[in-house]
Amino acid sequence: MFDNLSDRLAKSFKAITGQGRLTESNIKDALRDVRRALLEADVALPVVKTFIDKVQERAIGQEVSTSLNPGQAFIKIVREQLTDVMGQEAEPLNFNVEPPAIIMVAGLQGAGKTTSVGKLARWLKEREKKKVMVVSADVYRPAAIKQLETLAEQVDVSFFPSSADEDPVDIAKKAHAEAKKQFVDVLILDTAGRLHIDEDMMQEVQRLHTAIKPVETLFVVDAMTGQDAANTAKAFNDALPLTGVVLTKTDGDARGGAALSIREITGKPIKFIGAGEKTEALESFHPDRMAGRILGMGDVLSLIEDAESKIDQKKAQKFAKKMQKSGQFDLEDFLEQLQQINSMGGVGGLMGKMPGMGQMKGQINNEAVEKDFKRLEAIIYSMTRQERAHPAIIKGSRKKRIANGSGTSVQDINKLMKQFTQMQKMMKKVSKGGMKNMMRGMAGKMPPGMGGMLPPGMR
Structure with a gap:
């Protein structure tokens, strides 16, 4: 999201670099x-x-x-104004009620509402350590009930069953009673979506809202609809007391108009953004951090939070000790590092949050990277434990066996071994001279001209 805007703004700021003072002209x-x-x-x-x-x-x-040139001063003003437009600070969910706290989710059909309920359930369970139950009141689309049940299994939260012949209000009340019995912290109610805003739909969600009095009423909207997303959210807000917005499909929207319009038009904060189909692809919306991403300044705080929540800390500590002690880096370690990068949104996801790396993100084909990752994973899983620990023994006949076992070619094995050797050299630099040496090594491996795009301290 915001890729096009980021590129355009970067070009705009060059126009005032070198001036001694900001003037109207x-x-x-x-x-x-x-x-x-x-x-x-x-x-x-x-x-x-x-x-x-x-x-x-x-x-x-x-x-x-004295420390800023006019370009930097102008960027600072733009960043502060972007933050102001999007809402200044992140607004957390309200849990200040007697459990279970009810979160009602509304939106148009196709916006990714049911998927967002599954993502939110996982986020609450992992980030907030809440006991969560989900229920579907979408009696018009039986597939939605089954979809939510499947998502609940995937993210390991409770699912309250419902059927198409029940009244949505009855479903919600029964689920609330059951959630109390099971000492659930949060009950998420998925409501019916429509292809467009209509009177019947509004009356139903109003009836549900009156009956269960949710502490949070979230509106799920597709970011790819641009400023229409803000207008749709406003129509819902006029009929329903929304507490926030969940912006979905942000990975498919390079413009970002919805995120910059919603708060100003509706007065309601964006609380979450979703990018992709995976259940972990949901993050809290921080206006100040997002402004930094738009201007190519990165989002280090979100990167740290991702690392804390998605990286296995015990494995990370064990790996760090091993590198400090012996400096040995084998194929098992290589696979583990790749899996951790993948769990944090892949290379593209990391680049988007690292200062000075925003421009490089657009040069990465995430689908191709994901495909390469799966191939590398298959190759390493086809190796014996001895081969993973001692990669030097992987020669001709072993390569053929590994290629057959992983459905790849000997050329693919050679390519992996080359990548592994490069990573091994970098890791040795980390164990000897720290991160600066590793980043210098990475800059040398980048295509011509891209090394200079690293932040000054990492070149």
């Missing part, structure tokens, strides 16, 4: 480019107008401190 072109970039990102026109007016008001005539 030298930021005029930059503001025009920012306005055009926001409109192309499908940000709602009233939001663009307000945004540009506020940036202009703050930027014109501002004295530049």
